[in-house]
Amino acid sequence: xxxxxxxxxxxxxxxxxxxxxxxxxxxxxxxxxxxxxxxxxxxxxxxxxxxxxxxxxxxxxxxxxxxxxxxxxxxxxxxxxxxxxxxxxxxxxxxxxxxxxxxxxxxxxxxxxxxxxxxxxxxxxxxxxxxxxxxxxxxxxxxxxxxxxxxxxxxxxxxxxxxxxxxxxxxxxxxxxxxxxxxxxxxxxxxxxxxxxxxxxxxxxxxxxxxxxxxxxxxxxxxxxxxxxxxxxxxxxxx
Amino acid sequence: xxxxxxxxxxxxxxxxxxxxxxxxxxxxxxxxxxxxxxxxxxxxxxxxxxxxxxxxxxxxxxxxxxxxxxxxxxxxxxxxxxxxxxxxxxxxxxxxxxxxxxxxxxxxxxxxxxxxxxxxxxxxxxx
Numbered sequence: 001x002x003x004x005x006x007x008x009x010x011x012x013x014x015x016x017x018x019x020x021x022x023x024x025x026x027x028x029x030x031x032x033x034x035x036x037x038x039x040x041x042x043x044x045x046x047x048x049x050x051x052x053x054x055x056x057x058x059x060x061x062x063x064x065x066x067x068x069x070x071x072x073x074x075x076x077x078x079x080x081x082x083x084x085x086x087x088x089x090x091x092x093x094x095x096x097x098x099x100x101x102x103x104x105x106x107x108x109x110x111x112x113x114x115x116x117x118x119x120x121x122x123x124x125x126x127x128x129x130x131x132x133x134x135x136x137x138x139x140x141x142x143x144x145x146x147x148x149x150x151x152x153x154x155x156x157x158x159x160x161x162x163x164x165x166x167x168x169x170x171x172x173x174x175x176x177x178x179x180x181x182x183x184x185x186x187x188x189x190x191x192x193x194x195x196x197x198x199x200x201x202x203x204x205x206x207x208x209x210x211x212x213x214x215x216x217x218x219x220x221x222x223x224x225x226x227x228x229x230x231x232x233x234x235x236x237x238x239x
Numbered sequence: 240x241x242x243x244x245x246x247x248x249x250x251x252x253x254x255x256x257x258x259x260x261x262x263x264x265x266x267x268x269x270x271x272x273x274x275x276x277x278x279x280x281x282x283x284x285x286x287x288x289x290x291x292x293x294x295x296x297x298x299x300x301x302x303x304x305x306x307x308x309x310x311x312x313x314x315x316x317x318x319x320x321x322x323x324x325x326x327x328x329x330x331x332x333x334x335x336x337x338x339x340x341x342x343x344x345x346x347x348x349x350x351x352x353x354x355x356x357x358x359x360x361x362x363x364x365x366x
Contacts, residue, residue, distance in 0.1 A: 138270045138279045142297045222274030229277035230299070 043093045050104035060190035071105045141230050148237050172234045182224045189217050242302055243336035249306035254313050257295045259283045267359025269351040278304045282351035291315050303341040307331050307348035
């Protein structure tokens with residue numbers, strides 16, 4: 001994880017914005033959320049990715065503290081409460097920016113959601129590498145679903161139900177273990193992704209490695225969702 | 240958001256739920272999933288003389304996914320391979336009145352049909 005570097009308020013200037021002109025005074029806005037000249041709040045562009053929005057590098061390991069600090073800073077800057085006496089246009093911008101900021105923060109805060117989001121950003125090539133459905137896992141899930149149905153239909157006080165419950169309980173333990181394994185694998189992939197980005201090579205080999213990592217991440221994230229869903233169902237049913 | 244009557248009907252009385260043995264003569268199996276929501280769908284067809292004589296499904300997912308696959312099996316029965324290829328997810332959306340957020344369920348059902356047909360074809364070709 002990157003060390004926390006001292007932040008100057010002028011760092012905000014580094015933030016990119018698609019809109020280069022102030023909506024109010026038409027003067028040039030160079031990467032500020034507020035116009036230099038008329039001090040009006042500027043809308044955060046929809047094309048701005050969440051990493052850029054927070055002024056942090058597009059990496060899968062991130063400094064939570066830095067993210068939080070930036071989130072609070074921007075929250076204060078955009079909070080609708082501070083725009084109650086301002087024009088309708090400014091109120092709308094403040095509301096839009098706040099909503100975007102909250103979504104961005106929630107997404108980046110969670111490592112899984114962060115990875116899903118990164119995959120979406122990098123999707124260009126990933127969508128082409130369509131994942132092959134894990135047929136074995138699907139069979140297993142559907143079979144487990146049958147056992148769950150059987151348990152749901154059973155007389156809970158019967159011996160048969162007790163046997164089913166303990167079977168489902170051990171399935172649950174096994175699946176939770178697999179979910180943890182997948183999360184470990186993801187952590188390793190995240191590390192490889194970040195290292196690759198840090199090296200910043202533009203060779204064919206680097207591109208192949210990049211696509212490989214993205215595809216593996218996509219696969220594991222998908223499988224993790226399938227497993228998580230069935231585990232949730234298991235927990236809800238045998239609880 | 241309320242489900243349409245047709246979705247509820249298929250959900251409460253799913254048609255053709257179950258499965259065939261994968262290696263059975265004339266059986267094609269389609270296994271697909273939606274990584275975004277974690278739904279899993281298995282759809283199987285049984286073909287005799289180029290005609291789908293039976294179809295079964297098993298779905299782990301929401302009501303719309305179950306209804307979509309249930310409806311798909313109903314439609315598949317009695318169709319030729321060629322006719323089955325023409326079933327589109329939009330037909331399912333229309334029949335079940337699926338709202339925009341549930342369109343991916345019908346896409347999943349179409350994918351499952353395509354996968355089952357492809358699996359049948361592959362098995363038939365290698366014979």
